[in-house]
Amino acid sequence: MSERFDPSSADARWQREWDERQCFRADDASAKPRSYVLEMFPYPSGRIHIGHVRNYTMGDVLARYKRMQGFEVLHPMGWDAFGMPAENAAMEKGVHPGGWTRDNIANMKAQLKRLGFALDWSRELATCEPEYYGHEQALFLDLYAGGLVYRKESAVNWDPVDMTVLANEQVIDGRGWRSGALVEKRKLSQWFLRITDFADELLEGLGTLDGWPEKVRLMQENWIGKSQGLQFRFDVIDPPAGLPASFDVFTTRPDTMFGASFAAVAAEHPLALKLAEGDAAVAAFIEECRKGGTTAAELETAEKKGYDTGLRVAHPLDSAQSLPVYIANFVLMDYGTGAVFACPAHDQRDLDFARKYGLPVRRVVADGQNTAAEYAGNEAYTGDGMLVNSGFLDGMEVEAAKAAVIARAEGEGWGKGQTVWRLRDWGVSRQRYWGTPIPFIHCEACGIVPVPKDQLPVTLPEDVDFSTPGNPLLRHPTWKHVDCPTCGQPAQRETDTLDTFVDSSWYFLRFASQPADKPFDPEEIARWLPVEQYIGGIEHAILHLLYARFWTRALKRIGKLDVAEPFASLFTQGMVTHETYYRSVRKDFTREDGSIADVLTLDEMYSPFEVIRTSEGATLKADGQPVQIGKVIKMSKSKKNVVDPDEIVATYGADAIRWFMLSDSPPERDLPWSEAGIEGCGRFVQRLWRLFGQYDAAASGEDKALDRKRDQAVAAVAEDIEALSFNKAVARIYELASAVEKAAPSASRSQAIRTLLLLVAPMMPHLAEEGWATIGAGDSGGLVADAAWPVFDPALLVEDEVTVAVQVKGKLRDTLTVAKGTSREDLEALALASDKVQRALDGAEVKKVIVVPDRLVNLVA
């Protein structure tokens, strides 16, 4: 064995070996128990980011460990390859989105290979290839046939300069993020998926996902947003001609109906719009509401504003009462019915509004002993209590009163119990080129016609022009012109493409089953799904994970597969962070005549490679002067605090960076990158290598203590990996390595070295293979990638000597080393015999003795 482990030659050599032997190819026909380990597939942006390395290293350790435990493991990789950046590159650099994307894939695949991940590349897929998106089109048609896809007019953010629809996230302060143009609301006919049909199931299903973080389940629960209450009708008293005679409101507090003091409709409510037609003041008010900002800060401080329409509605429970109708800026058109009844005493917004406009505030829920109808103060009472001042509801608790009002409304026919969801149907139309074409044809005679399945895939044209804004598919000279499949007359293709979240809603199914003639085979899916462990970033907690759950359930409902929840366990890993370095620089903006127009203080950022970091501070290499050390934040190009995984691999080898990704920080938390840290990892790789070199098959003699440490490490590391507590597994391995280093040569020591190699094999596979070639030869002769996890006798884990803490009044005074299982009496006697204990007791009488066998003795004086 050579002196040093040389990753620059060993890494590539073993990667080639794994490739040639197809070690990580999942066998569909295997009789072994199965395990599907999946990390969220990357967008091919160009380079692998350090966050990818962390994500895929975690999955890789688990996949390799599962293989060692005798599982048939499916651990695939692919590319979420459609999306905006490719079109941006096309516009900026004049390249083709497809060429750009495929080049990126090739580069990133090579990068992933250099990290030595145990992936089944035979199942690689890219969502931008017709072999993938053609099947997606087929599934979309199946969902259409199943009634889960429909078209409707919907308002979108329209960028009039780029001539495209923008996602909400792409609208910044009302302007398009690229063009800077004021964004318009535009009505477009768009394709929708009926995710709201599954709102209840998706919510219920969360309860079965024991392997998901509570945080993610809560986020999805809030997103789905189930509210139960009463929807009821307000009749307008003496409605003016041309106005609706009634409108519906929704409330979760029907119990508070006797406290109602006004009704309010949203500015975009049909009633308000109708009133505006004949009344300029109403129109002006509506316009004012529209201008209101939607940022969090603006909403926080926004004043409640209302416009009294002069209309009045009858109180459904008390015909003697009527309520004024306001148009109010705090009522949202797209939630519930866009209209509310207001009970100021028990709702903060209603109270703010009532106080401002001098409307009555009547208590109907008792706040403890406080039952007076007169409601004082500016804080609404929203707690439980007994109904008061409420006619037939008096004396009931809130929940009972809700039920009573709903029952009465349903009996009398003016309302019914209703569930309202925050979740909206999923709009999937995008006016973009680089996405899956929506497989429909618009025919003047026949309407909307699905593309017949034998004509799939509908492929994207290659010859497209990005020199002018807008959707290239729309202005392509020939692509959209087709004959109607039904009547044969000239017709037009749908030129919208699917939201890329559709692509990622079923890729995990295609990984498990890849027939050429259909999206997947349900029997093959049943063999691999659900994914045993899914790993990815928390940023996908809602959209991707909810869409994937929905898509799977939708396919189940139409009989395409028999899986309800695609991901049995989910793990959301933290980010990789790094210090930032900056200097505050004064910038003078001078006019042409030399006068100063503006002075700003800007932070100039420096990359870690421009900076020398010592324990005292940081200096810039260029001038030797100090720089400020900023916050530790997620690596990002704009903050210049990125490190390139490729450079780390070139310097320290794949195993060192993998080890770093697993060390120190718990995997769900952020991991601060440090130069010193990666150097330490590089040193540990070499330290293990030296240990492997000390393996001596001929050594003899037993070292019981080391045997036990070895077995304890095997058990603990296995437990830690299964819990994804990689940082603890790493610490255990360090401990065993130190113990082995200190031990004198023996057969036990050689055995421990061999075990150590197996324990690090999932984490440092290249080093392990290189060592196994010497140490493992003779027992299997094969690769450590195919080796089994070390076995041990659980009985041997038990220590025969234990250290027992001795406390006096709860404070540690001494420790005793005794045989395991020493009796309570003996422990007590030994504790009392201790000088330190006697000194601490200082003659006091021992009143009580607590003995926890093998752990501690506490003497209470």
Place this chain on the structure above:
RNA sequence: GCGGACGUGGCGGAAUGGUAGACGCAGGGGACUUAAAAUCCCUUGAGCUUGCUCGUGCGGGUUCGAGUCCCGCCGUCCGCACCA
């Protein structure tokens, strides 16, 4: 505002209610070396009177015993948000 997570040495972090600080990084001292690198050994929570005191954001409580459980604060981060 609502919901959630977290607060432990210089830093990342360990710790089924039972010896707080495992393990790593950084620091200090030493060995080897002409020297450096590499490696190895010792040391490293604070304070003082060197065997004692204090120490897990703050204040209470439960307990023989609390980083851990309960109550009330403070702070940081994340998600959602005029959701009726």
